Amino acid sequence: MTLEIANQLREIEKVQIQLVDYLKELPLDDYDRKKIFIAVDEILSNIINYGYDDNERHTIQIRFDATETGMNMEFIDDGKYFDPIHFVRHHLPKVQLDDEKSGGLGLHLVHRLMNQMQYNRVDDKNRLILGLNYTNNNQ
Amino acid sequence: MEIEVKNLDHVKIVILTGDLNANTSGEAETKINQLIMGGNRKLIIDLENLNYISSAGLRIFLASNKLIRKMNGEIRFCTLNPTVKEVFEISGFNLIFKLYPDQDSSIASFT
Numbered sequence A: 001m002t003l004e005i006a007n008q009l010r011e012i013e014k015v016q017i018q019l020v021d022y023l024k025e026l027p028l029d030d031y032d033r034k035k036i037f038i039a040v041d042e043i044l045s046n047i048i049n050y051g052y053d054d055n056e057r058h059t060i061q062i063r064f065d066a067t068e069t070g071m072n073m074e075f076i077d078d079g080k081y082f083d084p085i086h087f088v089r090h091h092l093p094k095v096q097l098d099d100e101k102s103g104g105l106g107l108h109l110v111h112r113l114m115n116q117m118q119y120n121r122v123d124d125k126n127r128l129i130l131g132l133n134y135t136n137n138n139q
Numbered sequence B: 001m002e003i004e005v006k007n008l009d010h011v012k013i014v015i016l017t018g019d020l021n022a023n024t025s026g027e028a029e030t031k032i033n034q035l036i037m038g039g040n041r042k043l044i045i046d047l048e049n050l051n052y053i054s055s056a057g058l059r060i061f062l063a064s065n066k067l068i069r070k071m072n073g074e075i076r077f078c079t080l081n082p083t084v085k086e087v088f089e090i091s092g093f094n095l096i097f098k099l100y101p102d103q104d105s106s107i108a109s110f111t
Helices: A009-024 A030-050 A084-090 A105-113 B025-037 B055-070 B082-091 B103-109
Strands: A002-006 A059-066 A070-077 A116-122 A125-133 B002-007 B012-020 B042-046 B050-053 B074-078
Touching: A002 A009, A009 A030, A009 A059, A030 A059, A030 A070, A030 A105, A030 A125, A030 B050, A030 B055, A030 B082, A084 A105, A084 A116, A105 B055, A105 B082, B002 B025, B012 B025, B012 B055, B012 B103, B025 B042, B025 B055, B042 B055, B042 B103, B050 B082, B055 B074, B055 B082, B074 B103
Parallel strands: B012 B042, B012 B050, B042 B074
Antiparallel strands: A002 A059, A059 A070, A070 A125, A116 A125, B002 B012
């Protein structure tokens, strides 16, 4: 399934609605389904909130590719260069009781919840691939 | 996102149902902060019916906790489902907030 959305936070809901139907047919449990929703929310909101310095309309492409044992998700955006893998390796999550900013927490969540994370910059676009192995296939 | 508030004598219980994410966290933060500004110092947030929580949801808990602590109050959480519990553990929230397995024990903790 391939989707395209504009760089607006409310557009994330469109992806989530499509995703509900797409995931219904797949052999994954509720635990894995929720991990996918978290990853989609975190990556898209990060691109939309921090990826663009202008006020122009941009298109973000998301591709979901289900296999028998897992799910690959690809996010392509034309925002500024940002390597989330480099980020999580060099920035520890700083969650403190009185600090609601706690920058980068979402990317750390994705890094921990997903089994694979690949990034490259192609044709002036960010290309992030996330992989999730279904839990019920790991047991 | 549905937000239900149960009024007990000494504590308010906020029951969140649905997804707490980039699009819904603002509504939840407004409701929780209204309760705090209304003078409630003991809040329990029940997460049993929360489908999932993203970092946007975690941030409103930090912001609301900052607000209530200025008024000598506290937010505690109960009935985290497995996915929400994992997100709390990854983010360290299990170390900075008090968590309870059910509503009864969270209510009792405030007495």
